[in-house]
Amino acid sequence: MILRDMTEADLDAVLKIEREVHAHPWTLGNFSDALRSQYQCKVLELDKQILGFALLMLAVDEAELLDIAVAARFQHQGWGRTLLDEMMALARSRNMRRMVLEVRASNAAAIALYRKAGFANIGLRRAYYPVLNGREDAILMGREL
Ligand SMILES: CC(C)(COP(=O)(O)OP(=O)(O)OC[C@H]1O[C@@H](n2cnc3c(N)ncnc32)[C@H](O)[C@@H]1OP(=O)(O)O)[C@@H](O)C(=O)NCCC(=O)NCCS
Numbered sequence: 001m002i003l004r005d006m007t008e009a010d011l012d013a014v015l016k017i018e019r020e021v022h023a024h025p026w027t028l029g030n031f032s033d034a035l036r037s038q039y040q041c042k043v044l045e046l047d048k049q050i051l052g053f054a055l056l057m058l059a060v061d062e063a064e065l066l067d068i069a070v071a072a073r074f075q076h077q078g079w080g081r082t083l084l085d086e087m088m089a090l091a092r093s094r095n096m097r098r099m100v101l102e103v104r105a106s107n108a109a110a111i112a113l114y115r116k117a118g119f120a121n122i123g124l125r126r127a128y129y130p131v132l133n134g135r136e137d138a139i140l141m142g143r144e145l
Contacts, residue, residue, distance in 0.1 A: 003086045006041035006053060008032070013050045014043065017071045024130065026067060039066065040090060044083050051079050054087045063091035063145075065101040068110075080113050088117070092145045100142040104129050111139065119143045 006014060011031050018025040034041050040056040052070035056063050065087060070080045091099055100122070103110050123140035 001044065001046050001082070003042050003044055003083075006031075006035065006043045006055075008035060010043055010050060010053075011035075014053050017050070017052065017069050018067075020072050021069050021075075034066070040087075042083075042087070042090070044070075044079060044086070052083050054083050056087050056091060058091065058094055058096060061095065061097040063087075063094070063096040063099045065099060075109075081117065084113065084117050088145060096145055098142055098144055100140065102128070102138045102140055105137040105139055106131075111141075114141050117143070 011028060014031060015025075015028055018031075031041075034055055038058070040058065041053070042055075043050045043053045045051065050071075051074045052068070054068040055066040057066055065084075068080065068083055068087070070083065088099060099119075101114065101119070102125070103114065119141040120143065121139055122142045125138040125140065127135035128138035129136050
């Protein structure tokens with residue numbers, strides 16, 4: 001298993017995963033912008049196959065996890081936790097003191113992953129995300145690194 005920088009050449013595979021696992025996926029433009037910015041964009045690869053990816057924004061001493069995803073057929077095998085642990089290690093190596101993220105209130109899998117990894121609720125943005133028939137809350141989570 002290797003964690004490496006995401007490149008433009010990965011975007012087909014990354015978008016395929018993003019569209020498979022997210023009801024409201026990021027667009028190609030979103031990922032291209034992320035690659036051009038100072039974000040840390042990483043893919044998790046096994047036998048030259050991309051299993052998942054994560055994007056992290058570093059700001060002063062706080063890292064924000066912008067996206068994390070594991071391809072459906074590789075879920076429930078510990079890869080999400082591996083990816084999250086790697087992003088926390090990366091943030092620590094860049095002297096970040098805290099990691100924060102936002103997650104849809106209905107996203108039980110991600111919330112369980114974050115709790116298990118030591119994240120706690122630190123806030124709530126009401127009616128933040130669009131859903132098919134309206135909007136849903138965003139839960140803000142964070143942990144010290
Ligand atoms: C969230 C996500 C990355 C987890 O990836 P994963 O590889 O399946 O996660 P892991 O196998 O490492 O599981 C780690 C822990 O997460 C929790 N978890 C993962 N999937 C779960 C599910 N469907 N229901 C409840 N808990 C779940 C469990 O606590 C699990 O620990 P356990 O296996 O010891 O019970 C994956 O479900 C995903 O890509 N979801 C779609 C994208 C997304 O919602 N990203 C988050 C945006 S904020």
